[in-house]
Amino acid sequence: MKFKSLVFLYAFFPLFVLGQEDDEINYNDFEYADEETKTYASPKINGLSPNRFINVSWDAQTPYKAEFSDRTGYLEGADWQVNDSANVNYTGGLRLNANIPIVSRNNIVWQLGANYMNTSFNVDDPAGAFEPILSELKRRDLRTSGLFTTVFKPLNDKQFLIFQGQADYNGNYTFSNFHTLGLTKYSAAFLWGKRPNDRLQWAVGASRTYRVGELNYVPIVLYNWTSKKEKWGTEILFPAKAHGKYWINKSSLIMFGYELEGGSYHLSGLSFNGNSLELRRGEIRPRIEWNRKLIGFFWLNAQLGSRLNYSFNLDELNEGKEFFRGFFGKQEYGALSSLGTSFYGLIGISFVSL
Amino acid sequence: MSIFKTSIPLFVVFALIFVSCSSTESFDTKVQKIDLVAVGPLFEGVNTAVVDFDFQEVLPEGKMKSQLDEVVLKSVKLFIDTVTLPLPNSFTLSLASPNTSMKECGFLNDPKLSNQGKFEIRLAKEQDFLPEILQDKKQTLVVDFNLTEDWLDDYFIKAELDWEVKLKN
Amino acid sequence: MRKVKSLVFVFVGLLMLTSMVGDSSEEGDKLIGVWEPSNKKVKVKIDKISGKYYGKIVWLREPIDPETGKPKTDKNNPDESLKSVPLKGYRLLKDFVYSGDNEWTEGTIYDPQNGSTYSCVIKLKDENTLDIRGYIGVKTFGRTDVWKRLVMKKKK
Numbered sequence: 242m243k244f245k246s247l248v249f250l251y252a253f254f255p256l257f258v259l260g261q262e263d264d265e266i267n268y269n270d271f272e273y274a275d276e277e278t279k280t281y282a283s284p285k286i287n288g289l290s291p292n293r294f295i296n297v298s299w300d301a302q303t304p305y306k307a308e309f310s311d312r313t314g315y316l317e318g319a320d321w322q323v324n325d326s327a328n329v330n331y332t333g334g335l336r337l338n339a340n341i342p343i344v345s346r347n348n349i350v351w352q353l354g355a356n357y358m359n360t361s362f363n364v365d366d367p368a369g370a371f372e373p374i375l376s377e378l379k380r381r382d383l384r385t386s387g388l389f390t391t392v393f394k395p396l397n398d399k400q401f402l403i404f405q406g407q408a409d410y411n412g413n414y415t416f417s418n419f420h421t422l423g424l425t426k427y428s429a430a431f432l433w434g435k436r437p438n439d440r441l442q443w444a445v446g447a448s449r450t451y452r453v454g455e456l457n458y459v460p461i462v463l464y465n466w467t468s469k470k471e472k473w474g475t476e477i478l479f480p481a482k483a484h485g486k487y488w489i490n491k492s493s494l495i496m497f498g499y500e501l502e503g504g505s506y507h508l509s510g511l512s513f514n515g516n517s518l519e520l521r522r523g524e525i526r527p528r529i530e531w532n533r534k535l536i537g538f539f540w541l542n543a544q545l546g547s548r549l550n551y552s553f554n555l556d557e558l559n560e561g562k563e564f565f566r567g568f569f570g571k572q573e574y575g576a577l578s579s580l581g582t583s584f585y586g587l588i589g590i591s592f593v594s595l
Numbered sequence: 596m597s598i599f600k601t602s603i604p605l606f607v608v609f610a611l612i613f614v615s616c617s618s619t620e621s622f623d624t625k626v627q628k629i630d631l632v633a634v635g636p637l638f639e640g641v642n643t644a645v646v647d648f649d650f651q652e653v654l655p656e657g658k659m660k661s662q663l664d665e666v667v668l669k670s671v672k673l674f675i676d677t678v679t680l681p682l683p684n685s686f687t688l689s690l691a692s693p694n695t696s697m698k699e700c701g702f703l704n705d706p707k708l709s710n711q712g713k714f715e716i717r718l719a720k721e722q723d724f725l726p727e728i729l730q731d732k733k734q735t736l737v738v739d740f741n742l743t744e745d746w747l748d749d750y751f752i753k754a755e756l757d758w759e760v761k762l763k764n
Numbered sequence: 765m766r767k768v769k770s771l772v773f774v775f776v777g778l779l780m781l782t783s784m785v786g787d788s789s790e791e792g793d794k795l796i797g798v799w800e801p802s803n804k805k806v807k808v809k810i811d812k813i814s815g816k817y818y819g820k821i822v823w824l825r826e827p828i829d830p831e832t833g834k835p836k837t838d839k840n841n842p843d844e845s846l847k848s849v850p851l852k853g854y855r856l857l858k859d860f861v862y863s864g865d866n867e868w869t870e871g872t873i874y875d876p877q878n879g880s881t882y883s884c885v886i887k888l889k890d891e892n893t894l895d896i897r898g899y900i901g902v903k904t905f906g907r908t909d910v911w912k913r914l915v916m917k918k919k920k
Contacts, residue, residue, distance in 0.1 A: 268640065268807050268823035271798055271914035274892040278802050278912040287877060294905055345907040347802045470831065491840060491879055538880075538900050594900055595878040640822050641853030645813050685850045691814065696872060697858045702849045704837075720845040735814045739853045 281347050281395035282436040288467030288474050290486060290494055290532060291540050291593035294340055298589025300360075301333035302548050305581035307364075309371045312513060314573035317566070321577045325369035329580070334359035334382060336589070340391075350393040358385040371576075373511055374518075374555075381413040383506050383522070403432040403444060403463075409451065412507035424507045424561065426451050432463055440467040440474075452481055453523030454503045454552040456565050484530070492534035499527045503551065505563075513575045516557035523551035526585065538594065544587040550580040619664050619761045624653045627756040631738055636747035644738045644752050650729040658762055665761040666725040668700055671716040673738065674753040677708055683740035688716050692731030698724045792862025794888055798822065798914040801896075807914060808856060817868055819857030827852060840879030851876055857896075860886060873898040882906070 285292070307329050310321035340354040360383040367375030389407035396402065407428040414420050428451055434444020444463040449456070459480060467474035476496070477483040484498030503523035511518050528546025535541050557575040558564070566572050631644035651660045671688060685704045691697035701718040728734060738752055795817050798809050807823035829836045836851040860871035866888040873884035873896065882898035883906075889895050892913035899906025 267638075268798065270917045271807065271823075272917045273800075274913040274915045276892075276912065278800050278804060278910065280802050280804055283803070294900075341904060342906070347907075347909045350907075491842075592900075592905075594905065595875075595880050641820060643811070643813070643820075647814060685853065687849055687853055689855070691816070691859070693815070697813075697816075697818065697855065699846055699849060702846065704848060704850060717845070717848075719843050721843045733814075737813060739820065741850065741853055 279348070280398040282397070282399055282401045282442075283347075283395075284350050284393040284401070286436065286442050286465055286467055287439045288471040288486075288488060289465060290476060290496065291591065291595055292340075293338065293540075293591040293593050294342075296336070296338040296542075296589050296591040298336045298338075298542065298587055299333065300336060300585060300587040301331070302583045302585040304328060304330045305332075305548075305583040307375075307553070307581070308579050309374075310577040312370065312576050314575065315577050316571065316573055319577070325371040327367055327371070327375050328365040329362055330365060331363035332360060332583070333585075334361050336587075348395065350391075352391045354389045354391070356385065356387045356389070360384075374508065377413060377508060377511055381415060383413055383520070384411065385504055385506075386410045399435050399437065401434055401436065401442075401444070403430070403434070403446070405430045409504055411504045413509060414507075418509075420507050420509055421561075426456075426505055426563075428452075430461060432461065434463060440469070440471075441465070450481070451505050452501050452503060454521030454554070455505055455519075455523075455556070456563065457567055494532040496530040496532065497528070499525055499546075501551070502526055505556075513555070513557045516559050516575075517561045518575065519556045519558055519563075521552045521554045521556055523553075525549040525551050528585075535590070538592055540591045540593050542587075542589045542591060544585070546585055548580075548583045548585045550582065553578045553580050618764050620764060621665075621759070621761040622655075623669075624655070624758045624760060627653045627758065629736060629754045629756065631736065631752040631754060633740075633750040633752075635749045636745070637742060637750055638745050639742055641739050641741045642750065644740070644750065645735060647733050647735050649732075650734050653758060654760070654762075660730050662762040662764070663726045663730050663760060664763045666722065666729055667759040668718055668722055668725065668756065669759050670755075670757040671701055671718065672755045673703075673714045673716060674755070675712045675714065676751065677712045680750060681742055681744055681746055682706065682708060683742050685739075685741045686714065686716060687739040689737040689739070690725070690728050691735040691737060692728045692733060694731050695724070695728045697735075697737065698728065790862070791864075792817065792868065794866070794891070795860070795862070795868055795886065795894075799894060799911040800914055801911050802909050806856075808911075810857060815861075817857070817860035817862070817871070818855050820853055820855045821851055822853075824852055838876055838879075840876060842879050857884065857886075860884075 307327050308323045309325040311324040315321055337357040338354070340352055342350065342352050344351040362378040364375045364379045367379060387407055387409040389405065392404045394402045409426045409428065410424070411426060412420050412424065428449055430446060430448035432444040432446030434442060436442040442463070442465045446461050447458065448461050449458050461481070462477065462479045464475060464477040472488050474486045475484065476486060480501065482498065482500040484496040486494060486496045488494050501523065506520040506522060508518040508520055526546050526548055528544045530542060530544045533541045554577050555575040564572060629646055629648060631646045633642050633644035654660060673686060683706070685702065686706065687702045688700045689697050690700050699719060701716040703714055703716050706714045736754065738754065793812065795810050796812060798807055800807050805825045806821045808819040809822045810817055810819040824836060827835055837847060838849045838851055838854055839847050841847050841849065854876065856874045858872050860868040863869045868886040871884050871886070872881050874881045882900060884896065884898045885903065887895040894911040895908050896911055897903060897906050897908040
């Protein structure tokens with residue numbers, strides 16, 4: 242203790258000096274008044290892209306050619322001849338997404354969400370054997386309406402569990418003409434992971450997914466990492482999506498990578514051999530995305546990329562019953578089809594948290 | 596045609612009213628001198644000196660703070676008797692009022708000893724929040740200073756604030 | 765002698781906490797003190813200035829920025845000219861007003877990690893535990909953290 246302080250203490254705080262002459266108040270020396278704070282792994286890491294609570298966006302693809310096989314039935318990977326084809330001039334539509342925290346505390350985060358995606362097709366003069374399908378796609382949009390829930394449960398300061406469940410209602414229904422709810426597709430994912438520091442989190446798990454059209458069960462890996470200077474990083478949920486990222490500044494983020502997109506759509510009003518039809522639609526979207534702060538917690542996102550066809554095949558569901566083909570199943574497709582590669586753009590506005 | 600004839604004089608009248616209403620007057624106030632004290636004992640680390648004031652007193656007679664349109668805090672100097680008081684290793688200056696949020700206005704890291712114990716604060720570029728704070732019923736100046744050692748007495752700071760104001764007529 | 769030491773220590777502690785406080789007998793003053801968020805990265809001292817409650821960082825687990833080798837500053841401040849303001853002493857909690865029922869409202873919380881300021885409400889769960897909820901717009905879009913009260917170590 243400095244001399245000046247001592248003089249002051251002797252003059253005004255004799256008792257203090259008697260008792261505490263070797264003490265200095267230091268916040269290192271503070272202790273808990275009762276229990277210690279419990280630290281839990283945070284669901285975020287530094288430099289993560291903004292978490293979208295609400296997103297409204299519009300997606301549009303450039304023209305491409307759609308080609309179809311005949312309807313004799315094909316196994317996965319079989320050779321097939323183009324039987325019909327059509328030019329698709331426009332594909333795109335509105336996308337809405339809401340992800341609302343129901344419980345958000347340091348020891349658990351539970352979110353409920355809803356999504357809606359509309360895809361319109363503008364097909365040139367449908368004709369041939371696939372005329373009914375092409376005409377139907379032209380007449381009625383493909384829609385996805387989904388509900389999902391995510392639970393993030395930290396086990397301690399490093400480990401965490403993630404559970405996600407989703408119910409999607411996909412098809413060419415309209416809001417005045419819904420399909421039966423029995424056609425709802427259920428997906429789920431479960432991950433266990435670690436957050437070793439503020440710039441890295443990783444997890445491994447498994448999922449039941451319709452992401453590229455048909456039902457499958459796949460292992461998943463999450464790997465989110467940010468560089469020391471918080472400029473570069475990755476946001477990976479393999480195989481569904483994988484992106485590198487670069488923060489231009491705190492209000493502007495570039496992401497580059499790919500996302501798998503799609504689902505299984507029930508096509509009502511159409512049937513093959515008396516069976517109901519499911520369109521197994523899957524796309525790979527390599528892309529670059531720009532996220533830019535507009536004002537406050539409102540951000541703009543714009544994507545430019547390519548839409549590569551993964552699947553646009555048709556399955557016949559006997560009595561509407563879903564089945565599992567996986568990677569090795571021997572069930573035949575009702576028809577195979579392929580979409581020419583196109584470019585796409587997406588623009589949206591989000592209400593986010595950082 | 597008659598509509599145009601009546602509209603033109605009306606437009607001129609409105610334009611004149613608009614111009615006269617939106618005119619402003621810009622001037623420097625006299626330098627505001629404020630004494631702050633942080634009541635001891637003070638401990639190593641960040642301590643705070645606070646003082647309330649009324650910005651009305653800074654304005655010339657006949658001018659009201661409710662007329663404030665734009666305000667620039669041009670400079671802030673802090674004076675400390677460094678012969679008797681320890682030199683902090685940083686200052687942060689904030690302004691607050693009852694109905695607004697506290698805002699940081701400036702700071703100074705690693706102040707160097709000077710003969711007069713004068714320290715010039717580095718001011719924030721964004722000062723759009725000033726009129727709202729200064730129009731409130733009272734203002735609070737907050738100076739945080741980071742001591743490297745305990746100081747068991749009161750700590751005195753004199754501040755000089757130099758304002759440029761633009762008043763609406 | 766030990767008892768005298770403890771008493772004196774408590775007295776000085778109280779003096780420290782009330783140095784900037786007007787009327788410490790007010791109910792809202794239960795918030796005044798030193799608190800630790802659940803991530804344990806900082807210690808925050810809450811005090812009262814002109815009738816409102818503010819919390820400033822008084823201790824950082826990692827006070828030095830590994831990039832610069834100097835004390836950490838508010839490098840994510842949206843105002844470029846304030847990026848060098850020291851984090852130690854920075855007010856994370858601002859403008860809280862006691863609204864009764866162990867709740868403080870109308871305040872904000874600042875996240876130095878991303879330079880964002882969120883609306884915030886503080887609830888005293890028990891004498892030594894705070895629920896601090898930062899949110900955007902409405903409380904739904906937020907997250908609650910649990911802070912624990914710290915006191916000076918008792919001398920043995």
